[in-house]
Amino acid sequence: MKSQKKRVAVWGVAILLGLLVAGWCAADERGVTKDKITLGLVLVKTGPVAALGLPNGQGMVDYMNYLNEKGGINGRKIEVIWEDDQFEAPKSVAAVKKLIHRDNVLTILTTGGTNQTVANLDTINKSKIVNIPNALADEFFKPLQPYIFAMGATYEAQYQCIVDYIAQDMKMKDPRIGVVYAKKEYGKKGLDAIKERAAKYNIPVVAELVLPTGAVDASSQVLALQKENANIVITCDVLPPVITFLKTAQKYDYRPVVFGFNWATDDALVKACGEAAKNYIGVNFVGAWNDETPGIKLCRELAKKNDRQIQLTSLYVNGVGVAWLFGEAMKRAGQNLNPDSLKAAMETLSNYDTGGIFPPVNYSPSSHAPAEMVKFFKADVPNGKLVPITEWRKPK
Amino acid sequence: MAIRSKTFRESYYEDIKLFQTIWIKFWTVVFVIGLVLLPFFGDPYFVYLVNLSCIATVAALGLNILTGFTGQISLGHAAFLAIGAYTAANLVQRLGTPFWVNLPAAGIAAAIAGALVGIPCLRLKGLYLAMATMAFGVLVEYMVITWDGLTGGVRGMSMPAVSIVGYSLDSDEAKYFFLLSVTGLMLAAADNIMRTRIGRAFVAIRDRDVAAEAIGVNLTRYKMLSFAISSFYAGVAGALYAYTLNYIHPEHFTLLLSIQYIAMIIVGGMGSIIGTVFGGVFIVVTPEFIKMFAQALGNVVPAIAGRYDEEWNIAAFGLLIMLFLIFEPGGLYALWNRVKVGFRNWPFTYWG
Numbered sequence: 001m002k003s004q005k006k007r008v009a010v011w012g013v014a015i016l017l018g019l020l021v022a023g024w025c026a027a028d029e030r031g032v033t034k035d036k037i038t039l040g041l042v043l044v045k046t047g048p049v050a051a052l053g054l055p056n057g058q059g060m061v062d063y064m065n066y067l068n069e070k071g072g073i074n075g076r077k078i079e080v081i082w083e084d085d086q087f088e089a090p091k092s093v094a095a096v097k098k099l100i101h102r103d104n105v106l107t108i109l110t111t112g113g114t115n116q117t118v119a120n121l122d123t124i125n126k127s128k129i130v131n132i133p134n135a136l137a138d139e140f141f142k143p144l145q146p147y148i149f150a151m152g153a154t155y156e157a158q159y160q161c162i163v164d165y166i167a168q169d170m171k172m173k174d175p176r177i178g179v180v181y182a183k184k185e186y187g188k189k190g191l192d193a194i195k196e197r198a199a200k201y202n203i204p205v206v207a208e209l210v211l212p213t214g215a216v217d218a219s220s221q222v223l224a225l226q227k228e229n230a231n232i233v234i235t236c237d238v239l240p241p242v243i244t245f246l247k248t249a250q251k252y253d254y255r256p257v258v259f260g261f262n263w264a265t266d267d268a269l270v271k272a273c274g275e276a277a278k279n280y281i282g283v284n285f286v287g288a289w290n291d292e293t294p295g296i297k298l299c300r301e302l303a304k305k306n307d308r309q310i311q312l313t314s315l316y317v318n319g320v321g322v323a324w325l326f327g328e329a330m331k332r333a334g335q336n337l338n339p340d341s342l343k344a345a346m347e348t349l350s351n352y353d354t355g356g357i358f359p360p361v362n363y364s365p366s367s368h369a370p371a372e373m374v375k376f377f378k379a380d381v382p383n384g385k386l387v388p389i390t391e392w393r394k395p396k
Numbered sequence: 397m398a399i400r401s402k403t404f405r406e407s408y409y410e411d412i413k414l415f416q417t418i419w420i421k422f423w424t425v426v427f428v429i430g431l432v433l434l435p436f437f438g439d440p441y442f443v444y445l446v447n448l449s450c451i452a453t454v455a456a457l458g459l460n461i462l463t464g465f466t467g468q469i470s471l472g473h474a475a476f477l478a479i480g481a482y483t484a485a486n487l488v489q490r491l492g493t494p495f496w497v498n499l500p501a502a503g504i505a506a507a508i509a510g511a512l513v514g515i516p517c518l519r520l521k522g523l524y525l526a527m528a529t530m531a532f533g534v535l536v537e538y539m540v541i542t543w544d545g546l547t548g549g550v551r552g553m554s555m556p557a558v559s560i561v562g563y564s565l566d567s568d569e570a571k572y573f574f575l576l577s578v579t580g581l582m583l584a585a586a587d588n589i590m591r592t593r594i595g596r597a598f599v600a601i602r603d604r605d606v607a608a609e610a611i612g613v614n615l616t617r618y619k620m621l622s623f624a625i626s627s628f629y630a631g632v633a634g635a636l637y638a639y640t641l642n643y644i645h646p647e648h649f650t651l652l653l654s655i656q657y658i659a660m661i662i663v664g665g666m667g668s669i670i671g672t673v674f675g676g677v678f679i680v681v682t683p684e685f686i687k688m689f690a691q692a693l694g695n696v697v698p699a700i701a702g703r704y705d706e707e708w709n710i711a712a713f714g715l716l717i718m719l720f721l722i723f724e725p726g727g728l729y730a731l732w733n734r735v736k737v738g739f740r741n742w743p744f745t746y747w748g
Contacts, residue, residue: 119643
């Protein structure tokens with residue numbers, strides 16, 4: 001009886017050990033087979049900010065399909081598995097774990113916005129997830145994060161460029177800046193950057209007003225700005241509240257020059273606001289939808305071919321651009337494609353031209369910093385679109 | 397001598413025994429062994445889901461003590477989680493204290509806040525209590541967003557993994573064992589509180605507070621105690637959450653989270669410890685099943701393929717809560733009990 005118990009125990013331990021060893025051995029190249037590459041994507045599809053994630057992800061998927069039609073990457077077809085995080089960090093963390101451990105993806109193109117990427121930082125480093133976040137924060141590239149490739153221009157840089165533009169290009173007499181911001185990361189960073197830069201040029205910031213993301217009316221903000229005689233308003237808010245603000249301002253016949261950053265610089269704003277967008281100037285780190293550059297032309301073709309009803313075109317362009325960079329890096333990585341070779345290939349992109357989608361892209365083993373360049377766009381109200389009024393420029 | 401049948405009890409002490417029969421003890425041991433072996437069989441994603449279930453269980457346990465056992469509704473549970481999470485994060489970042497200080501400290505900080513909220517809430521009942529606790533939740537949310545110096549504001553706060561004698565528990569498996577032990581402890585504590593004088597006082601208040609007072613239950617004391625214990629659990633859950641996600645942000649602790657916990661205890665079973673575990677696991681795992689179901693459905697009906705998104709879960713939760721309230725107000729616990737009784741009395745089963 002006793003020996004039988006012992007035998008059972010020994011067998012139990014042996015089986016357990018066997019399973020463990022089997023588990024270790026089963027691990028092979030992640031997400032790459034002879035004829036297929038599996039990629040993951042975590043981007044918001046539903047919820048209050050779905051309008052931001054959908055076109056972005058669609059741009060990535062459409063470009064990858066476009067590569068597939070041209071024969072794929074070194075003979076391998078690409079598959080993209082898109083998980084919805086509803087723009088919430090806990091859901092993004094879960095989705096990233098699922099993509100790596102269940103779907104066994106090579107990498108995850110983006111793991112979401114700033115919060116999501118910060119929450120995933122540990123996994124990104126441990127599982128070597130080469131990714132381009134769809135938002136930008138200093139900690140993504142300062143100090144160097146080995147697997148994050150920052151894209152675009154930081155909020156600080158964008159607002160510095162705006163204040164530079166006000167001080168040096170507009171040559172306005174007695175400019176008085178009012179700031180309308182959201183109590184979000186971009187709002188607070190934007191506000192701080194504006195105040196600091198404006199102080200440098202001795203331009204007074206006469207009002208700092210909160211406009212929540214879900215606002216349906218901005219009367220109190222407009223009245224306060226009017227009272228302070230602000231002739232320039234800089235918004236640190238995403239598209240919907242900026243539209244609300246412009247429409248409310250029109251109602252009160254308040255016509256300052258209004259500036260906005262990349263999440264509020266889109267043709268959709270001109271279409272939604274009409275005449276109210278007349279004095280709007282926005283900055284963005286991607287080209288505009290109606291540019292005649294080869295990259296943007298491709299974006300328009302892809303959208304048409306896939307029958308995408310895109311409201312936020314700049315995000316679609318951004319998505320195509322991100323997928324473009326990954327496509328190029330996978331091509332450069334060659335047959336031996338894995339997270340390490342992909343990372344190394346990304347780091348060879350030097351002065352790389354995406355046909356006008358992004359400013360020239362520069363990554364190296366020692367720096368994954370973004371270009372920090374933006375273009376200024378002005379609303380062309382009759383045609384319902386944004387037109388560029390400057391070339392790519394950096395904070396001075 | 398009378399023939400004893402099934403769970404025949406002769407004294408009050410037998411009635412409140414934790415393990416009523418040898419079989420309950422046996423299955424508990426089997427279950428615990430199963431749990432310990434689980435990370436060796438499940439992939440890290442599965443382990444991660446179980447981790448989330450553990451945290452959800454601890455938090456829901458707190459709410460069940462307040463709502464299920466004491467009958468005081470709360471829509472501010474997420475606020476206590478936030479207090480716990482930010483207390484732990486601040487302790488780690490400012491003082492570098494170890495987890496065995498941080499966890500109880502997080503619980504105590506939340507418990508103090510809970511007791512304070514309990515005082516004005518003593519006179520409130522039902523809908524008014526729900527409103528008052530909700531207001532507290534909104535207040536804490538605002539505070540967390542605005543008090544940059546303490547909470548990091550909208551930037552959030554990062555949190556290192558638990559470290560035990562120099563060994564950092566940063567993998568999902570390591571976290572799993574840690575969370576499992578803490579959850580086990582919290583469950584045992586709750587089960588024990590509920591079978592003592594305190595627990596019986598809570599239940600008396602829930603059933604009829606006037607009658608409870610008449611038989612000598614100090615309403616002020618016990619209601620405040622219930623708030624404090626409930627918040628303690630929430631605070632510990634908040635700290636566990638911070639340790640598991642390694643990052644906390646105001647958006648994690650919203651009204652929606654409080655409502656989710658209410659859903660957990662409704663689905664699991666109000667006033668039942670084991671029901672809380674069911675509820676916690678159920679709410680975390682259900683989206684996975686819905687996802688699998690949607691994928692399977694997509695293979696059959698091409699129009700649905702790739703259409704799955706998070707909205708499906710929200711819709712499904714709404715439907716589930718409605719169905720439970722209509723058909724099984726006692727939750728999964730009642731369902732479990734009925735199945736158990738059904739098997740026990742087989743073949744003379746009455747599935748009533």
